[in-house]
Amino acid sequence: MGIVLKGIGIGNKISIGKVFLYNKEKIEFSQEKDELPFEIKIRQLEESIEDVRRELEELYKSIKETFPREAEIFLFHKGILEDEYVIEKIKSYLAEGYSLVYSIERAFNEIKSEFEGMEQELFRERAKDIEDVEERLLKKILNINTSSLSSLPYPCIVVAKDLTPSDTANLDFINLLGFVTEEGSITSHTAILAQAFNIPAVVGVRGIIDQVKKAEEIIIDSGEGLVILNPTEEEKHFYSIKKDEKDKISRELIKFRDLPAITSKGRRIKVFANIGSEKEAEIAINMGAEGIGLFRTEFIFLDRNDPPSEEEQFRIYKRVAEIFKDKPVIIRTLDIGGDKEIPYLKLEKEKNPFLGVRGLRLCLLERELFKVQLRAILRASVFGNIWIMYPMVAIKEEVEEANKILEEVKQEFENEGKTFVRNIKVGIMVEIPSIALSLEEVIDIIDFVSIGSNDLIQYTFAADRTNEKLRYLYIPNHRAVVSLIKNVVDVCHKFGKEVGVCGEIAGDEEYVPLLVDLGVDELSMAPSKIPVIKKKIIEL
Structure with missing residues (x-):
């Protein structure tokens, strides 16, 4: 029997192939002055x-058309590199007589520690970006060639401690069979990439680097979160x-893709898609989405x-609207806070951000x-059905x-002749x-409702959905949750308004029959799940 390791599965696919161990060269440095x-x-x-700034700009230009969401990361990296706070930290160690390499390593480690100490998981993941920029800068100074995954030597499953945006820029999709990383979570760069492009992946597999050898065979079952060496x-x-x-099953499901x-x-x-970028909009329309139920x-x-x-925003919204033509594109206004933060807004640190200034509350402030x-x-509304x-x-x-604020903007547009x-x-x-x-x-005073089941369940049970110890309180079919959903559906139908669901349960075969029975009009999910859910509904 092979060695079986467990991690966090991304998607529901199986891949069998040789390992490509992506073990980045460790940069040695002296602490001597x-x-x-x-x-x-x-x-x-x-x-x-x-x-390095020029390299990042070139990386951004090379992938912004194909992968706009991923390309934005390199602008973020460029910003880290140009940040006066970062530069001054490096200079302070140089002034004490330390070597350039050591000064950079020490300064970036301090900044990484600041990010790693933050409560929100998504923000802690940004420490990987700090590390990525540090490595790129050190390699430039030490004249070390930067390796990449742009040309894999054979069809393989990439195994790595973790993968950064720089690692996966211009990724060789032809030879890539899957990802396995020792670190990472559902919000890590690897997980996001795997979800967006339907690549089988298992992240957070502890001990994989010590146990795996280059070119040996490996099996990953992302549906079960299993890795077999x-x-x-x-x-x-x-x-x-x-x-x-x-x-x-995937091939058979294709015939359901374009069926009502x-x-x-x-x-x-109605079966809609959840997206976060123009690229995902293209994937969604090709998977049979009848609209966008949630544009994050x-x-x-x-x-x-x-x-x-x-x-910049106008161009993105316009492009998605054009892709879907007369089909609805529901754009969710900025939903930041809780597990998502924006440093440049300089918001006050909250003791309980999930119950703090987030979503519409932030926009009103x-x-x-x-x-x-x-x-x-x-501006984009005239190009489709937004x-x-x-x-x-x-x-x-x-x-x-x-x-009221929306009406103010409309009035401004009318005054400007837009x-x-x-x-x-x-x-x-x-x-x-x-x-x-x-x-x-x-x-x-509204035209429609969409039930965000992830947060609704979380707030009903007062249980953080990212806390593994409280996983037992994620109960979508609990009578308390069902009662809330039923009330929403009944009120909407009483007043002739449509109601949809855009949380995880909308794309889960187990809960679709319940949602249909409750009277939900529309379900919105990850694009890859659309054929599966259409089939499920047709069979009800």
């Missing part, structure tokens, strides 16, 4: 920073059959040093940021205030029990 004049070390630092012939045979079955999801009783359920715009704001401009996004959305959705709504007054859709649809996410129970108070 040197006699090199301070001015010479400063010049070397400045020249190296400029060289040196599989026996029997195991290879078993998983080959299982892989063929999954692949066959109509139950045996003749009820039509926060990804446009993350991994950068300043907010995206109106023009950062009005100019909100108005810029609304302007971009309204709807606006406010996240994290707790009470009616928040919606009234948001609509074209836009005046009666653009506006809806809310129901993620908080308070609004689920008082929906009748707000239903007359």
Whole structure:
């Protein structure tokens, strides 16, 4: 029997192949002080920073058309490199007589520690970006060639301690069979990449680097989060059959891709997609999405040093609207806070960010940021069928205030002679029990509702959904959750409004029958799940 290791599975696929061990060369450095004049070390630092800055700009340009979301990371890296706080830290060690390499390593380690000490998992993951920039700068100074995964030597499963954006830039998708990393979580760069491009992956596999050897065979079952090293012939045979079955099912599911999801009783359920970028919009339309039920715009704001401009946002929203033409594209306004932070906003650190300033609450405080996004959305509205959705709504007054700001922007557009859709649809996410129970108070000032089941379940049980110890409290079919969803559906239908679900349960075969029985009109999910869920609905 082969060595079986467990990690966090990304997707639901099986891959069998040889290992490509991506073990990056460790950079050795001396802690000794040197006699090199301070001015010479400063010049070397400045020249190296400029060289790396140009490299990052070229990386950004080379992938921004194909992978716009991933490309933004390199602008974030460039910002780290240019940050005065970072540069001054390096210079302070140089002034004490330390070598350039040691000064850089010491300064970046201090900054990494600051990120790693933060409560939010997504923010802790940004420490990997700091490390990535540090490594790139040190390799430039030491004249070490930067390795990449752009040309894999054979069809393989890449095994690494972790993978950074620089590692996966211009990735060789032809020979890539999957990823396994020793570190990482569901919010790590590897996980995001695997989800976006439907690549089988298992992350957070402790001890994999010590146990794996280059070119030996390996099996990954991302559906189960399993990695098998040196599989026996029997195991290879078993998983080959299982892989063929999954692949066959995937091929058979293709015929459901473009079918309408109509139950045996003749009820039509709209099947939409959740996306975070233009590239994912293209994947979604090809997978049979009938619309976008959730465009997570926060990804446009993350991994950068300043907010995206109106023009930048407009181009992205316009492109997605054009891809979907007359199909609905529901754009969720900025949903930052909780597990997602933006350093450049300089928000106060909160003891409990999941119950703090996040979602619409933040937009009502950062009005100019909100108005810029609304302007971009309204400009793009004439290029398709765009709807606006406010996240994290707790009470009616928040919606009234948001609509007031939207009306101000519309009035500005009319005064400026700009074209836009005046009666653009506006809806809310129901993620908080308070609004689920008082929906009748707000239903007359909105056009639709989307249930964010992830947060609704979390807030119903007062249990952090990222806490493994509280996993037992993630109970989508608990009577308390079902009662809340039923109330939302009943109120919406009473007033002739559509209601959808855009949380994880919308793409889970186990819970789809329940949601259909409760009367939900639309389900929105990861693009790869669309054929599966359409098939499930048709069979009901």
